[in-house]
Amino acid sequence: MLLKILIWPFLLNLALSTISDFTYNGFKGANLSLDGMATLNSDGLLRLTNISKHEQGHAFSTIPLQFKRSPMGTVISFSTVFVFSIVPEYPMFGGHGFAFVLSPSMHLFQTLPIYYLGLFNSSNNGNSSNHIFAVEFDTIKDLEMADIDDNHVGIDINSVISNKSASAGFTSDDDGQFKKVKLLSDEPIQVWIEYDGLNMQLNVTLSSLGKPKPKIPLLSSTINLSSIILDHMYVGFSASTGMAYSYHYILGWSFMMNGKVPELDISSLPRLPRAMTSSKDKTGTILMWLLLSLSVLVLMAAAGARMIMVRKNRFSELREDWELDFELHRFSYKQLYNATGGFKDEFLLGVGGFGRVYRGVLPGTEVEVAIKRVCHESRQGVGEFVAEIVSLGQLQHRNLVPLLGYCRSEGELILVYEYMPNRSLDKYLFSEGESTLGWSQRFWIIKGVASGLLYLHEDCERVVIHRDVKASNVLLDGDMNGRLGDFGLARLYDHGGVPLTTHLAGTVGYLAPELSRTYRVTTNSDVFAFGVFLLEVACGRRPIEPEKAEDLQVLIDWVLANWRKGTIKETRDERLGEEYVAEELELVLKLGLLCSHPLPTARPSMRRVIQLLHGDILLPDPLLN
Structure with a gap:
């Protein structure tokens, strides 16, 4: 043995x-x-x-x-x-x-x-x-x-x-x-x-x-x-x-x-399922050509009518009975096609994980809009998805990007927003060559986004959880007001109700730690993301930067370490120089840490955040256990 x-x-x-x-x-x-x-x-x-x-x-x-x-x-x-x-x-x-x-x-x-x-x-x-x-x-x-x-x-x-x-x-x-x-x-x-x-x-x-x-x-x-x-x-x-x-x-x-x-040995490899390769299957191709040969006269007779229909089919849309309730919020595909010159790249504003965004001018008007083409998620019923989008379209707040309407065509959903001429906040924070924002502008934008989130969490008819609060989803209007946009992941539930369990979605670096265990989004998870947002605005850094040294990679950890050493103000964006209000900067950094606390119950509500930002109450000390 x-x-x-x-x-x-x-x-x-x-x-x-x-x-x-x-x-x-x-x-x-x-x-x-x-x-x-x-x-x-x-x-x-x-x-x-x-x-x-x-x-x-x-x-x-x-x-x-x-x-x-x-x-x-x-x-x-x-x-x-x-x-x-x-x-x-x-x-x-x-x-x-x-x-x-x-x-x-x-x-x-x-x-x-x-x-x-x-x-x-x-x-x-x-x-x-x-x-x-x-x-x-x-x-x-x-x-x-x-x-x-x-x-x-x-x-x-x-x-x-x-x-x-x-x-x-x-x-x-x-x-x-x-x-x-x-x-x-x-x-x-x-x-x-x-x-x-x-x-x-x-x-x-x-x-x-x-x-x-x-x-x-x-x-x-x-x-x-x-x-x-x-x-x-x-x-x-x-x-x-x-x-x-x-x-x-x-x-x-x-x-x-x-x-x-x-x-x-290519000849020994298994074939893909027939449903996936039928268009390339030789037998199917031969059969197709036989059928085409038999029906060639019919096709020739129909050619004229078909040519007439080509332009009409380009602008075909999906419409169902339930959409009559939302008709005032619906744009025609032809309107949006013409507004963007046929969705040409020269009108492209940006590309994200959920689709492409174009700048457009609605025909017959001088109204500029942002047009987002997304693929709707078929697991969630299309009717429910559009109803939810239209519900969000009823939201009215100076710090939210207005959703003007939608269009639904085969395989995609098109959302129409009010155009924000100064683009997204992250361009000013992270892009080289862009003029930087002064501290007073940053602090004003922070308070505006906080006000918009408070409206979503407490002042709407239903609770709205944004689920993707970050600098790239904060757009700047002509007066450089911060407006929270991109509600593609948003979830709604009744006040006093129980938040729904959902698929984990959002952006790495902004996801509250409890989401990986519970998959239940709450206003607390939005507050966590808002805390990370505060830190990235004050520090001019993304939440995770893996190319940096290990102790500098995670923004929250780096700011927390400096807070414990008494050097938290040294984490500020270097481009601010000495042009900042020390008390406001320290408040934003410490509030960012408090909002991104690992325990959901330790995070403040957005109403309390507003009170802290406006100096109505004092920030608790110590911040963290």
């Missing part, structure tokens, strides 16, 4: 050290650990996600691979090739993306979907203790995650804020031109990831399936992975969905330690 005990660890280590490669041309009989939405089809197709929203799926090889020859050694060279396909709910709107992952564990617990890709959560995103290396394939542009666009590949080290990223595509070996690859194309895409341990060089290359590997990588970066990757790591995939869903499929996968990875 003693001999067995002594020999077993040796045999285990020997087994681990001998496993260095595998090839799956389809995943029949593959030794994989699956959780969340991940599943294997009968034909060996690995599906990481399904039609569930705000969910995640993981698939890992069950045996860890040895990436170092000694605990303090350098990482051994490795390479992998795999084929994937993303099939979205909406052709132009993904949800959200997936990643190839090296992880110390094949069980990623307490991780979140949407932009976290099932890899991290709001508290550990960016932590060096994660020891996560990933290459992400993302179909949503999230500005808070510093995404470059909604069709990109990124190298992630312990965070979903990529160290380096590029728009998906490849450089043609024939003409040297960059060819865009659309991740949401429903088409199989092949990826090569190679790490040279000697030169610490990481290359990521992709192309359409069946084409040779391009000579020039899409991403190439010198990275020392020795402090990131542990001796033994699990390899696999993680994917997530958000407001909309996408099917994330892996068709085949090959991996090699310290050698050239075997190529996949």
Whole structure:
């Protein structure tokens, strides 16, 4: 028995050290650990996600691979090739993306979907203790995650804020031109990831399936992975969905330690579900052309009528009986199309995770509007969603962006807001080249946003929880008044009622810690986000900045540490210089800490916040336990 005990660890280590490669041309009989939405089809197709929203799926090889020859050694060279396909709910709107992952564990617990890709959560995103290396394939542009666009590949080290990223595509070996690859194309895409341990060089290359590997990588970066990757790591995939869903499929996968990875046998790969590929199925194509041949005379006869209808169809809209109640709030698609010159890029104001915003002038008037095109969430009934939006349209307050109305067309919802000529507050706080705001302007904007939130929480007919209070959602009108906008995540409930449990949504860095446990949004969770907002306005910093030293990365922690040392005023935005009111600055910083207290019951109500900002009552001391 003693001999067995002594020999077993040796045999285990020997087994681990001998496993260095595998090839799956389809995943029949593959030794994989699956959780969340991940599943294997009968034909060996690995599906990481399904039609569930705000969910995640993981698939890992069950045996860890040895990436170092000694605990303090350098990482051994490795390479992998795999084929994937993303099939979205909406052709132009993904949800959200997936990643190839090296992880110390094949069980990623307490991780979140949407932009976290099932890899991290709001508290550990960016932590060096994660020891996560990933290459992400993302179909949503999230500005808070510093995404470059909604069709990109990124190298992630312990965070979903990529160290380096590029728009998906490849450089043609024939003409040297960059060819865009659309991740949401429903088409199989092949990826090569190679790490040279000697030169610490990481290359990521992709192309359409069946084409040779391009000579020039899409991403190439010198990275020392020795402090990131542990001796033994699990390899696999993680994917997530958000407001909309996408099917994330892996068709085949090959991996090699310290050698050239075997190529996949494309002819042996499983096919995507027929419903996803019917338009490209050869048999279907032949049948289609036979039917077209038989009906060619009918089509020719109808051609004239069809041409007449083309322009009319462009402006077709969805209308149902229940929408008669909201007719006064409805714009025609043609109005909004003409207002933006056909939604041309020259009218584009910005792009976010929920859609594109355009500046427009309503035809026949001089009224400027902001027009936001979003994909509605089908899980929530369209009628309920529009009714809620229209309810928000009844809100009238000087510090809220007025919602003027909506338009509903196939696959999207279009919201029309009053245009704010001075754009969003974050441009003045964080963008280089923009003129900075003086302290008096900042303090005025803070009090205005607080007044708007008080109106939403206490003075409306129903309680409105905004759920996404942040500088980028505070717009500035012609007089530089702060107006809270973007109610795309807002939730309503009756005064005295119980807040609804909902999907976790919002922006990393502003999410109250209790939301990851309860998923129940309250006015307290809005107050937490407002506290972070106070700090970013006073400090001129974003809530999380992973490129900074570890003790400076999280804004709340940094300000709190300075408060404890008696140096809280040193956290102010350097661009303010000495032009500020010390008492007001200290009040805003300390109030920011109080509002972002980890205990919901310790946070003040927005009415109390207003009283503190106006000097009607004194700030409690000490602030925190």
